[in-house]
Amino acid sequence: MSLWVDKYRPKSLDALSFHSELSDRLASLATSGDFPHLLVYGPSGAGKKTRIVATLKELYGPGVNKIKIDARVFQTASGSRKLEFNVVSSNYHMEITPSDMGNNDRLIIQDLLKEVAQTQQVDMSAKQRFKVVVINEADSLTRDAQAALRRTMEKYSPNLRLILLANTTSNIIAPIKSRTLLVRVAAPTHADISKILINVAKRERVSVPSELAERIAVASHRNLRRAILTLESLYSQNGSLTPQMPIPQPDWEVVISSIANDLIKRERNAQLLLQIRARFYDLLSHCIPATVILKSLLFDLLDLVDEMLKSHIIHWAAFYEHRIHIGSKVVFHLEAFAAKMMRIIEIYTSAMSLEI
Template sequence: MLYVDKYRPKALEQFELHSDVAQNLQKLVVNGDCPHTLFYGPAGAGKKTLILALLREIYGAGVEKLKVECKPWKIQLPSRVLELEFTTVSSAYHVEMNPSDVGNNDRYVVQEIIKEMAKSRPIGADGQQGFKVLVLNEVDRLSKEAQHSLRRTMEKYSAACRLVLACNNVSKVIEPVRSRCLCIRVAAPSVDSIAQQLQHVAGREKLCLPPALAQRLAAGCDRNLRRALLSLEACRVQQYPFREDQQVAEPDWELYIKEIAADVLGEQSPKRLFQVRGKLYELLVNCIPPEVVLRKLALALMPKLDDELRHSTAEDAAFYEHRLQEGSKAIFHLEAFLARFMSNYKQYIINLGF
């Protein structure tokens, strides 16, 4: 079992990094008050772990008896029958899903499937457990139509169902949804806190982790605890006993993005853009989120640019990141960003007289 799952806190009282948030959630459950909640914060901060601990606090160990289903759904539309298939993880008390997986059809998932699930109570429910919980991940990636439909579901079926939402960027969630939830910010852990957690996990695994290596792992994970633990495990597989100067391997997809940035800086031509398109496709088919690809591309390009180009590149990245949220084909917007950058960079080089 991966370290990131093996040492995940199971109960709210076990939390060290977000002890204040865990205590407040515990008070809510004890008082019998469990409103719709929205957990927001960066990736790897602990949102999912807090949600699972909250469910265990409400329902007990029964929420850990999970069933993974990939079910086909048929939704009757006025002009046709829409067939969708997506994966849900469920117990007798809750259902977890990611509606944004179906792309532009997410509003039908919210309008029909989630509404159908919200109507029913858990079997044998009584007292404060007389409701089921729907956990929706990546709510910030839902279309505006789906979010407006979600607002109606939250109002109409609140007696039988509670929604627990999770997102990275709360500004992409519409205000009517935010106002109906208890918003809980899950901050990214500090570098020192991550280093302490790495030492704790290494101690539990009976590994001798040099403090200098722990600090480098913590500093290189972008304050993402999940990534830090995976890096620790990769270092363990690569070499043990650890050395203080041991190299921390970067993920292959990050090296691939740096390779794309080097290709774009090396030559600005339609031929090179066509070659880069294939590499972008390869990242997307390996399930790297397009928003992450765009951000990492911009960050990889920045160190090689002058101040004048950095400003325009950051502006273009923000523009196409917004387009990415509104559009349906991620490859169009990623390629458009690189085409715009190549045009600006080549013009800049020509103006310099090279």
């Protein structure tokens, strides 16, 4: 039984219910005969992947939906390790997430894309002579991998088109941005999300009050995927939906909120830091990305601290986010951020008590 978010995912550009001008633009690119490399960016839950799958269908027809998952094995340059990597593919396209391999992502880019680019289109009746490779989480690629990607784009462009999906372009090197058409997919508005929630519920023959749909849209922070999952969760747990029913916060957000409260309200010492470190480990073991943990902790702290501290906290959050990207042990940098916050808050609290 499929989740509602997958069951009612639009399959074509015409079926997408928001950003219609963007859908028209992608449709015209697909039929122009000169399809470029794309860099599609925007926040999580904005519909980037859905739009790209719909664009591929516009390019090649329904055959792109006949996919298979292959486990490919790559050997490191030293030959000491073998890496297993999952590839989702059809006869017309391939979808990969090289950042899953960490610092070995350059190896995936070099070997896999070269192999795809050097092969001709198998289906002679295909509308396009090139294959498309969709790269997820392109903004998490290492600099070496991005450099390899740039060379691949230059050398094999007749047989290959790349579609890069990213949350932000700030981590993408300039040569790649200059060789792609940038497409920004903005987060849907609260009104768009409310309308979609009501439509999904109607197709499931579930009555959802408009007030509840609006509250879910606000609580989801304009993340459509999260909003639909929240709606389905509320219905499955309660059997019916009422306007004033509480919207539960995800467990991982509750843990991060407790960390922020402890940093502000509890005695700041080594014992507290050890407890916070254990909670960071727990979050990481449940596959919550370190950057998401840091960002959520930052916003929770900003809601709790005095205006004078906000600029300092934002500065150090940016500093440690950069450390997370270039380091290898993310928990060290999360713990260092917590320790820095303890120090800043302690100094501020002491200064305020002296003034009083």
